[in-house]
Amino acid sequence: MAEKSIMRLDKLISSQRSDLSRSAVRELCKKGKVTVDGVIEKKCDAKVDSASAVVCVNGEPVTYKKHIYIMLNKPQGVVCSTRDGLSPTVLSLLPPELIRQGLFPAGRLDKDTEGFVLITDDGDFAHRILSPKSHVEKRYFVRLEKPYDESYSSRFESGITLKTGEECMSAQFIGSDNKTECTVILHEGMFHQVKKMFEALGNRVIYLKRTHIGNLALDENLPLGGCLELMHKDIEKIASLFDGGF
Numbered sequence: 435m436a437e438k439s440i441m442r443l444d445k446l447i448s449s450q451r452s453d454l455s456r457s458a459v460r461e462l463c464k465k466g467k468v469t470v471d472g473v474i475e476k477k478c479d480a481k482v483d484s485a486s487a488v489v490c491v492n493g494e495p496v497t498y499k500k501h502i503y504i505m506l507n508k509p510q511g512v513v514c515s516t517r518d519g520l521s522p523t524v525l526s527l528l529p530p531e532l533i534r535q536g537l538f539p540a541g542r543l544d545k546d547t548e549g550f551v552l553i554t555d556d557g558d559f560a561h562r563i564l565s566p567k568s569h570v571e572k573r574y575f576v577r578l579e580k581p582y583d584e585s586y587s588s589r590f591e592s593g594i595t596l597k598t599g600e601e602c603m604s605a606q607f608i609g610s611d612n613k614t615e616c617t618v619i620l621h622e623g624m625f626h627q628v629k630k631m632f633e634a635l636g637n638r639v640i641y642l643k644r645t646h647i648g649n650l651a652l653d654e655n656l657p658l659g660g661c662l663e664l665m666h667k668d669i670e671k672i673a674s675l676f677d678g679g680f
């Protein structure tokens with residue numbers, strides 16, 4: 435079914451520009467500061483086609499995107515929620531030009547975990563990457579307190595039972611030469627799952643970083659706390675795993 439692309443001018447602008455409320459847009463329209471396809475539009479409730487109209491505010495184009503997808507390299511000490519009284523949230527790290535209403539982290543990392551957090555305002559997409567049914571892998575780099583042993587790989591594969599009694603789905607364990615660093619690939623996201631899996635094996639995670647969501651890797655050049663807007667081709671690396679694609 436074709437998506438509806440006709441919308442009110444003030445709604446289109448304020449949905450893309452967090453600094454402009456609907457009433458601010460109304461004022462700008464009255465002052466003749468808004469153009470649609472090069473023509474001044476004074477009516478803020480004018481209907482425009484968001485898929486094709488060239489809308490400018492003070493001469494600056496406003497590109498309409500229905501949804502936004504952001505890769506953040508989360509540092510330790512930051513929480514994956516939209517609000518927190520005590521600690522900074524992942525949303526507080528976003529630059530003003532990426533902020534818009536309805537953003538939230540699609541999946542949580544613990545406060546002391548670093549790495550790839552996807553922030554979006556697309557609830558349907560978030561639901562699909564988090565559902566185990568979609569088979570979107572999450573890959574983690576792990577540093578352990580004690581060296582692992584040869585049994586870990588088969589124990590991850592056959593499904594670890596946590597100390598709480600919960601059964602984990604089959605997961606992948608990939609060792610390294612130094613025996614305290616490894617990679618874990620999960621297809622689900624239980625609370626503190628990686629830490630609890632190693633706890634069940636008598637070990638302890640001392641550093642944890644998410645490096646991939648699906649086939650999309652955390653950008654190596656992104657500093658801790660840095661973020662970038664993902665392009666359609668990036669999102670497809672995650673969403674190609676869904677039935678029916680993106």
Ligand code: URA
Pocket residue numbers: 542543544545547625626627628629630642
């Ligand atoms: N598993 C954990 O234990 N913590 C995270 O933050 C993510 C996965």
